[in-house]
Amino acid sequence: MDSQTVADASSTRRSLESSSFIPRIALAGTPNSGKTTLFNILTGLRYKVANYPGVTVERREAELDIPGFGKAQLVDLPGIYTLFGHSIDEIIAARYLFGEPDSKLKGGISRPPDLIVAVVDASNLERGLYLATQLIDLGTPFLLAVNMIDVGERRGITVRAELLSRELGVPVVLLVAQKKTGISQFQQVLPQLLASKANGGEGRAKFSWCPSAEFRDIAHEIGVLQRKQQLGNSDGRPLGTASGGLIATIGVGLLSGDITPADATVGVRVEEARKELQSKGIDASQFEAEHRYRMIESVVRRAVAFTSEQIRDRTEAIDKILTNKFSGSIIFILIMWLIFQSVFTVASYPMELLDTLMTGFSRVVSGFLPAGRIRSLLVDGVIAGVGSVLIFIPQIAILYFSIGLLEDSGYLSRAAFLMDKIMRRFGLQGRSFIPLLSSFACAIPGIMSTRVIPSFSDRLATILVAPLMSCSARLPVYTLLIAAFVPNRYLFGFFSLQGLVLLSMYLLGIIGAACMAWLFKKTLLKGLPSYFVMEMPPYHLPSPIYALRNVWDRIVLFVKDAGTVILACSIVLWFLASHPLTEQGEQPPLRESYAGTLGKAIEPIITPLGYDWRIGVGILASFAAREVFVSSLATVYNLEAEDGESESLIAALRSTGQDNGSPTARYTVATALSLMVFYCFACQCMSTLAVCRRETGSWKWPALMFGYMTVLAYVLALVTYKGATSFLAL
C-alpha cells in the first residue's frame, strides 16, 4: 500500500476510534480447510458458542483485539462450498453474508460483515477458490488465506501468493494454521483492510468470470427486484448498504434456481429472464458454475507452480489398503470395534467415578440438612437429576473425540464410503453407521454424533431409529428377567438358551431399526433432498487438540440444552415418587405415592401384556433411566435397592401370586418375553428425547419418536404375550 493510502487509513482510524465502531469480520471457508484452527488461534479460549435462532447450526464468535487497529468481532461461519447451496449450513451462511431482511432493524435489513476472510485448502484450491471468488464478487473488503500449504507442497503444489493476489485482485496470505506459520503476516494485513472499509470502500461488481455483460446486467436487475420486494420499498432503490456485487450475486442465485424468489413478482421475472437467456444460448442453471471454474482454471495455471513429476503423497497408497474389499473391510471392523469398546468400556471408569462423586456429595449434603422435604428435594431430586446429566459426559466425550480424530485424519469419509451401499438398503447412508454403532452403548452420544450426516432427512432417519439399538441401560432389565424366567438349559449341548434370548433381543432391535428407517424414508421423509456426494480429503496425522476443542463445545451445548430438560424431568419424577406425604409427614412407600397410584391406574392397559401394577410402576420409573426398573421393583417388594441382582428379587418375582390370593405364579416366561420386547422398543429415556429435540430443533420429532416407539412397543409386546401363551403354552 502506498504512503498516501496508509496516511488516509490512520486518520480514518483515529476518527473511527472515537465513534467506537466495532467492525465484524466473517471467517468463511470450505469444510476441512483449517478455518476452525485459524479461529481458535486468533481467539484463544475467548469465544462463545450458541445456535443461530431456530436452527441447529452453531455460531461461534469472539471479540478480538487487533494490534494496530482496535476491537473487532470475529464470526466463524459454518463450513460451506458455495453461497448458493441448499444445505442448512450454506443457507445460514449466505443469509449472514447477504444481510437478512428484518423489519426490526434500521434500514430493514441486517448489515453484511465489514470484512470477509476466506480460508482455502492449498491442496483443494479449485473448490476453495470457487467459494472464494463468489465471496470476492460481493464487493466487501476481502482477504484470502491459503492454508495447509505444507500439504500442498507434499502434493507438488506451490502457490505463488503475489501472482494469485494479482490475478484475483485481493490480498493473499499463505498459512499453515496448525503450525502457526504466516499468522503474524495475517495479523499485519488485517488493520489495513478494516480501515479501508471505514473509507466506504464498496467494490464495483467484479464478476470477472462472467463472459456475458448481458447476463450480469439481468442478474443485477433481478437482484434489485428481489431486494425491493423483500424490503417493501417502493422507490426502486435497494435499501441498506448492499453493493452492486452483492445484488448481482443474489440475482445469479435466483437465475440458477438456488435462491427462492421473495414473491410471485420476482418469480415471474426470473422465469422470463431465464427464457430470454435461453434464447441467447445461455443455460442459467449452470452458467455461473461453468464459467467460474473456467476462470479458476486459468488463475491456477498462472499463479500455481507444479513439480514436473506429480508427487503423490501417501494418500492414494493408503487408500489402496483401506478401501479395498479385503484389508479395507477388516481394518474397518477393527477400528469400529475399537471405538465401540472405548465408548462402552473405557467410559465406564469415569462414569463410575462420577457416580461415586455424586453419591459422596449427596451424603455430605444430607449430613448438613435436617431430614425433610428440602433435603429430599435437594438430594433425591436436584443432585440425582444433575448426576443423571453429568453421567453422559464421559461417553459423549470419548465418542466425539474418536470421531474428531477420524474426521481430522480423513478416515471418516472412507468409513462412510465403505458402508454406504449396505446402509442404503435400509433407508440410511454410510455416515449413519458410527452413530448407530455408538447407540448400542448409549443413544445420547449416538444421536449427537449424527451431525456428521449433512443431509437432514438421512440425519433424521438415523436419529429416529437410534434408540432401537439396545443400549446398555436395557441390559440390567434383560439380565434380571432372563435370570428369573428363562430356564438355564442348553440347546444341542452348548448353545445357552439364556444367551440366545439375550442375543435375540439385540437382533430384534436391529431389525426393528432397519424396518422403521426404511418405512420413514418411504413415507414421512420422502422427497426431502438426500445426496451422498462427498469429498475424500488427503490423509494426515490427526491433531488431538483439534478433536478436544470439538469435544468441549459439544459438551457445553449438551449441558446447556439437553441438560436443563433432563434436570427438570428428574425433579418431576422425584416429586411423583415421594409424595403425597404420610400423616407423619414422611415419604410414602412407593406403592402409595403418586407414582404408585399411576402404576395402578395404568394396570388395565398393561394387563393384556401380562403385567400388573408393580411392573407398571417399574415402567413409569424407567422414564428417568431404564435401569431404574430394577431398583424400583426392588423397592416395590420392599427390598434394599442394591438387591437388584440378588436371589431375593428373582425369588420374589417368581413367587408373586395372583391378585386373588391364589399361589399360581403371576409372572411367567411369557411375561418376561413380553416385557423384554416392550423394553426393546419403548421410548423410555427422557434424555434421548431431550437430545433429539436439541439435534432436530423442534419438539415434533421427539414427539414422533415417542409416539411410534410406544405404539410399536405395545403392539409387539401384546403379540409376544398372546403368542407365547397361546401357541407356545408358556
Added chain:
Amino acid sequence: MRPPLTLDTLRLGEKAEISGISTQDQSLHRKLLTMGITPGRHIEVECKAPLGDPITVRTQASSPLAPKMNVSHGLSLRLTEAQAVRITPRRTAAC
C-alpha cells in the same frame, strides 16, 4: 443416435469429458456443479467401493495443454448420482 453416456458407465482409470448434468433433483444438480463437475472439465474414475458403489472420481481442468494439475480432493458419489453426469469418453492413452 446413441443415448448419451453417463459417468456411472466409466471404468476404473478411464478419463472422460463432462458434457452436462441432467437430473430432476435440484439439490444434487447444485452439489455436482459446486464440486466442479461442470461442462468442459475432465473427470476420471479413481476407485470403487467393495460392492461397486459408491465410486471415487477426480475432476480436472479442461485444457489438454495443461500439465496434469491435481488441485482437488477426490470426490465420492453413488452410482445413481453419477448417472446424472453426461460424458464423452476420451482415450486412456496420453494425449
